[in-house]
Amino acid sequence: VTPARERILRRLREASREPGHERPPALSSVAGWGPPGASPIETFAERFRHFLTVGDETYGSFRTARSIEEAAQSAAEVLRSAGAGSLVAHPSALCVEVLDLLPETGFSPARADRVAEAEAALCEADLLCVETGSYLIRPCDGWARAGSLLPPVQVVLGRESALVGSLGEALQAVSGWNASCCAVISGPSRTADVEKTLVVPAHGPRELHLILALGR
Amino acid sequence: MRPLRARMACAVENADLRQRLDKALTHTIAAREDRVRERADWEALRDAAAARRRHALERLPDLLEEFERNATASGARVHYAQTAGEATDLVAGFTGRPAAPLVKSKSMVTEEIGLRIALAGAGIAVVETDLGEYVIQLANSTPSHIVAPVIHLSAGDIARVFRSELGLDIPEDNDPRTISLAARAHLRDAFLRAEVGMCGANFLTAAEGAVVVCTNEGNAGLCTSLPRRLIVVAGIEKVMPDLASLHECLVLLASSSTGQRQNCYLNILRGPRAGGEPDGPDSVDIVLLDNGRSALLGDDGLWESLACIRCGACLNACPVYGVTGGQAYGWVYPGPIGIVLSPFLGSPEGRAMADACTLCGACGDVCPVRIDLPACISHVRARGAPRLPGIPSAAAAAFSTSPFGLLAGLVRARSRRQGRVRLGPARAWSLGRELPPCSGVPFRRLWRDEGGDDE
Numbered sequence: 001v002t003p004a005r006e007r008i009l010r011r012l013r014e015a016s017r018e019p020g021h022e023r024p025p026a027l028s029s030v031a032g033w034g035p036p037g038a039s040p041i042e043t044f045a046e047r048f049r050h051f052l053t054v055g056d057e058t059y060g061s062f063r064t065a066r067s068i069e070e071a072a073q074s075a076a077e078v079l080r081s082a083g084a085g086s087l088v089a090h091p092s093a094l095c096v097e098v099l100d101l102l103p104e105t106g107f108s109p110a111r112a113d114r115v116a117e118a119e120a121a122l123c124e125a126d127l128l129c130v131e132t133g134s135y136l137i138r139p140c141d142g143w144a145r146a147g148s149l150l151p152p153v154q155v156v157l158g159r160e161s162a163l164v165g166s167l168g169e170a171l172q173a174v175s176g177w178n179a180s181c182c183a184v185i186s187g188p189s190r191t192a193d194v195e196k197t198l199v200v201p202a203h204g205p206r207e208l209h210l211i212l213a214l215g216r
Numbered sequence: 217m218r219p220l221r222a223r224m225a226c227a228v229e230n231a232d233l234r235q236r237l238d239k240a241l242t243h244t245i246a247a248r249e250d251r252v253r254e255r256a257d258w259e260a261l262r263d264a265a266a267a268r269r270r271h272a273l274e275r276l277p278d279l280l281e282e283f284e285r286n287a288t289a290s291g292a293r294v295h296y297a298q299t300a301g302e303a304t305d306l307v308a309g310f311t312g313r314p315a316a317p318l319v320k321s322k323s324m325v326t327e328e329i330g331l332r333i334a335l336a337g338a339g340i341a342v343v344e345t346d347l348g349e350y351v352i353q354l355a356n357s358t359p360s361h362i363v364a365p366v367i368h369l370s371a372g373d374i375a376r377v378f379r380s381e382l383g384l385d386i387p388e389d390n391d392p393r394t395i396s397l398a399a400r401a402h403l404r405d406a407f408l409r410a411e412v413g414m415c416g417a418n419f420l421t422a423a424e425g426a427v428v429v430c431t432n433e434g435n436a437g438l439c440t441s442l443p444r445r446l447i448v449v450a451g452i453e454k455v456m457p458d459l460a461s462l463h464e465c466l467v468l469l470a471s472s473s474t475g476q477r478q479n480c481y482l483n484i485l486r487g488p489r490a491g492g493e494p495d496g497p498d499s500v501d502i503v504l505l506d507n508g509r510s511a512l513l514g515d516d517g518l519w520e521s522l523a524c525i526r527c528g529a530c531l532n533a534c535p536v537y538g539v540t541g542g543q544a545y546g547w548v549y550p551g552p553i554g555i556v557l558s559p560f561l562g563s564p565e566g567r568a569m570a571d572a573c574t575l576c577g578a579c580g581d582v583c584p585v586r587i588d589l590p591a592c593i594s595h596v597r598a599r600g601a602p603r604l605p606g607i608p609s610a611a612a613a614a615f616s617t618s619p620f621g622l623l624a625g626l627v628r629a630r631s632r633r634q635g636r637v638r639l640g641p642a643r644a645w646s647l648g649r650e651l652p653p654c655s656g657v658p659f660r661r662l663w664r665d666e667g668g669d670d671e
Contacts (some may be wrong), residue, residue, distance in 0.1 A: 002296060004295075004296040004298045004302060005295075005296040007298060008296050008298060008452065008504075008506045008510055009277050009280065009281070009512035010511060011506070011511070012276050012277040012280070012452070012510050012515075013277050013515030014514065015510055015513040015519075016274075016276075016277065017273065017274040017513070018511075019271075019274045020270070020274065021271040021274060022267070022268040022271065023267075023268070023271050023457070023461070024263070024264040024267045026460060026463070031253070032393070047359075047477065048591070050477060050478075051478075051480070052243070057605070070354070086588075088247070098450050102389070112492050112494040112639065115495075116408055120440050122508045122509070131467075132477060132478040132481075133477070134466075134478055134488070138496070139489070139490075139493045139494070139496060140493065140562075141491070141492030141493065142492070142494070143492075143493075143494070144493070144494040144495040144496075144515040145437065145441035145444055145493070145495050145496050146437075146438065146440070146441045146491075146495050148436045149434050149438055149441065150438075156639055158390070160274060166463065166476075167463050167466060167467065168460050168463030169460075171459040171460045171462060171463060172459065172460040174447060174459055174484060175421075175423065175424055175458055175459045175460060175506075178484070178490075179486065180290075180487055180488060180489050180493060180496055181440070181441075181482075181483060181484060181485045181486060181496065182484040183437060183481055183482065183483055184478075184481070184482035184484070185480065185481060186476075186477070186479065186480050186481075187478055187480050188434070188480070189432065189433055189481070190432050190480060191347050191396050191432060191433045192364075192376055192432075192474070193346070193347040193364065193365070193366055193396070194347070194366075194371050194392035194396055195236075195239070195349035195353070195370065195371050195393050196239065196240050196243045196364075196367070197392035197393065198373075199392060199393045199396040199397070201400065201402055201434075202346065202347065202396065202400060202432065202433030202434055202435070203403065203433045203434040203435045203437075203438055204433070204434025204437065204438075204480070204481070205406075205434075211518035216554055
């Protein structure tokens with residue numbers, strides 16, 4: 001307990017406002033997001049792709065996979081086309097399954113502490129937010145926070161069951177996680193600080209590819 | 217520093233500055249309007265965000281204590297600072313003497329207290345990692361916008377700074393992409409070497425003891441992941457009840473600040489890294505800064521301005537900011553919100569900034585959390601301009617016959633001849649303004665013709 005703390009809290013209590021505002025209810029759930037008739041997957045895909053396009057350039061992709069083999073095939077195509085030779089991989093079961101099926105194309109999984117040198121990252125999103133087209137990811141034993149930031153090419157696997165409607169619902173879920181941090185990621189990193197010209201990448205990845213595992 | 221009026225006049229005369237501001241603000245305003253159009257629930261979002269922020273401010277001391285409890289339970293250390301000096305001393309103490317420069321993400325509250333410069337004075341090197349803030353640091357300048365710090369500079373200006381201060385080889389075509397990528401490459405090493413990282417907070421949440429930071433560049437993520445020590449500096453007004461209550465504010469912040477559907481990165485930080493996590497800080501120190509905010513909360517006319525989420529939409533909409541830019545204000549928070557905060561948060565201009573306002577109301581129209589900025593600015597003006605003896609109130613003057621009636625007659629006569637007002641003491645005021653011609657009929661006559669009385 002410091003004098004500064006006590007003084008600030010005392011001043012705030014003296015200045016305290018009469019409670020005149022009730023807490024508003026949460027906004028509507030998944031049904032309210034997206035154009036009428038569009039499924040949550042279609043809406044998520046449209047919103048995710050929105051972040052990938054800058055002018056005439058596209059910095060990533062959204063794909064669906066009906067099987068783990070199809071997911072691995074998509075991941076391989078992305079890595080091959082990006083020219084990525086080494087990657088760091090999330091230790092989730094889905095990532096391990098995909099990693100095991102990656103064809104022999106020269107990918108060499110790097111240790112998690114070698115994330116700065118990795119040319120690509122393969123991770124699994126904890127949640128996918130339909131309202132914003134974002135994915136959420138938290139660190140764990142074997143997955144560094146910087147894994148989502150330093151490798152220039154990101155391949156993100158997402159389960160269909162990880163879809164949530166609103167950002168509020170996603171944040172509600174994060175509230176219950178026992179994690180030191182969480183990132184809500186919407187597109188590859190960007191800056192428009194120079195004359196409002198949008199440039200990808202800024203400090204983070206330059207490509208973001210999401211593969212949605214249907215039925216998982 | 218020259219007086220406010222002189223700085224404003226100088227900025228108005230700078231055609232290059234006006235052109236750059238016009239381009240940047242037009243772009244941002246159009247992008248925001250796109251977002252407003254595509255969200256059918258835009259006004260509902262504003263209503264909810266406005267209520268949530270006020271709900272939190274009305275419970276601020278309780279929420280701060282809850283935040284402190286939960287952040288501490290997560291392993292962070294929470295500190296309070298009453299003033300800029302106290303905050304600087306705390307941060308300098310936590311930082312110590314690292315072998316590599318501290319890496320810092322963009323934070324207006326640290327600009328407010330001049331933290332980077334104060335730390336440099338204490339021998340602690342700091343590298344700003346937001347591209348705009350890095351340019352400001354290298355140019356030894358000040359930000360001109362709370363979201364876009366270098367909108368007053370051209371690509372050529374920025375390229376010159378990088379060439380002269382860093383020796384970067386940037387081609388003469390000054391391509392923004394080349395410049396941005398050069399900065400990325402140059403700063404990567406600073407991230408990897410840093411022992412201490414620093415960030416501000418867009419929000420704090422009481423129930424989780426969490427710090428929420430929004431960026432597009434990804435620099436806050438790196439500042440809070442790679443160094444082994446993390447320092448957070450946040451204003452005490454940033455606390456909200458819980459993460460879920462940020463929903464509307466986060467959507468509105470991205471849309472209102474840069475016209476995006478969402479910021480690229482929302483980093484939600486809850487204490488040091490857990491065992492087994494390969495990176496993240498081993499220690500987290502959070503400094504909660506008052507610096508006039510508790511006094512502002514006690515002001516009946518202005519307390520709602522603490523609901524501000526620092527999106528900068530009021531700056532973009534302000535016709536004065538649009539022609540002067542931010543540096544002319546001479547303070548870290550320019551534009552309408554700056555005018556309101558200035559008497560409390562340490563502006564050298566105090567209430568004088570309130571003169572830099574036309575009371576057009578555009579700022580209030582766009583504020584995502586419905587702060588009545590025109591009313592707040594009027595409040596600042598009213599308190600800052602005590603009526604001088606012998607000067608009548610506006611109402612009394614309007615219905616007096618002399619000398620106001622005489623002056624009004626002269627203005628009308630001059631207006632009929634010249635088409636616009638350029639008269640006596642109003643001359644300097646009117647030079648930068650386009651005014652319509654005066655009506656040929658005095659207001660008093662119109663009023664009486666409509667049946668109004670002089671009372």
